[in-house]
Amino acid sequence: RIIHLDGAFVPAADARVSVMDRGFLFADGIYEVSAVLDGRLVDNDAHLARLDRSLEAIGIPNPHTPADWARLQLELVRRNGLVEGVVYIQVTRGAAERDFAPAPDLAPTVVMFTQAKTIVDAPVQARGARVVTRPDLRWARRDIKSVGLLAQVMAKREAAAAGASEVFMVEDGLVTEGGSSTAFIITSQGAVVTRPLSNAVLPGITRLAVMRLAADEGLTLEERAIRVDETYEAEEVFFTSASNFVVPVVSIDGRNIGDGCPGPRTKRLMALYVGLAR
Numbered sequence: 001r002i003i004h005l006d007g008a009f010v011p012a013a014d015a016r017v018s019v020m021d022r023g024f025l026f027a028d029g030i031y032e033v034s035a036v037l038d039g040r041l042v043d044n045d046a047h048l049a050r051l052d053r054s055l056e057a058i059g060i061p062n063p064h065t066p067a068d069w070a071r072l073q074l075e076l077v078r079r080n081g082l083v084e085g086v087v088y089i090q091v092t093r094g095a096a097e098r099d100f101a102p103a104p105d106l107a108p109t110v111v112m113f114t115q116a117k118t119i120v121d122a123p124v125q126a127r128g129a130r131v132v133t134r135p136d137l138r139w140a141r142r143d144i145k146s147v148g149l150l151a152q153v154m155a156k157r158e159a160a161a162a163g164a165s166e167v168f169m170v171e172d173g174l175v176t177e178g179g180s181s182t183a184f185i186i187t188s189q190g191a192v193v194t195r196p197l198s199n200a201v202l203p204g205i206t207r208l209a210v211m212r213l214a215a216d217e218g219l220t221l222e223e224r225a226i227r228v229d230e231t232y233e234a235e236e237v238f239f240t241s242a243s244n245f246v247v248p249v250v251s252i253d254g255r256n257i258g259d260g261c262p263g264p265r266t267k268r269l270m271a272l273y274v275g276l277a278r
């Protein structure tokens, strides 16, 4: 596989980063994930805008313009022959003597790689995902797409041990978001509900696209926090992300959602999103 590292395209075995990189020592960096479908990037301008916002928030200069980023991403997609999957971008503050306060003039480390993945016809689309809830142990700036993901790793390990493929993270009895996705419910009144944007959640790119599709479908949208017990009672539950699009949830904490099968409106939103992405 071919990796992009600091302006060069190199075989994975030759892609080396310093052990003094601040990403490695401090998780001092951010990342972004864009989907690739039919060899094309999905909603990529929005992902690059969020990349810029994450960098701005932690004071790392953006090393590329959006046009340059997109050119590099597409070159990487081409070199890896990627048809369906994701492009991962990571920017860390760079390598330096270990010191909490960074020197102002560090050269950021840029790493990009692709991952092939079946998204549209993934088995989880037909089967539906099992979800468990766990306390949200993360920091107070979850709107920044930080590479510091230990809380998610811990929660995802617990989810996997419980036979679930995603975790809904909970704070004060309210769902913040999925471990790597945005959580939605559809109520018995037919309202599509997701948490409003704040420092408590990542502003999901797929979230916004799906909200627009739901509105176009004539569904009522409610942006408010969702109680855990509401998820158990919901007509339908789903989560969204660049790496999975719209995933139906069939159980939460072992309780079936509806009849325990992927819901019709969730399937419709997935079909519409795929239509948009193609």
Ligand code: PDD
Pocket (backbone or CB within 6 Å): 033, 177, 178, 179, 180, 181, 182, 202, 203, 204, 205, 206, 207, 240, 241, 242, 243
């Ligand atoms: N994760 N919330 C969290 C905590 C996430 O990590 C993600 C995405 C999302 C969904 O955002 P988007 O629709 O823009 O992908 C919400 C990516 C896919 C990842 O970490 O691999």
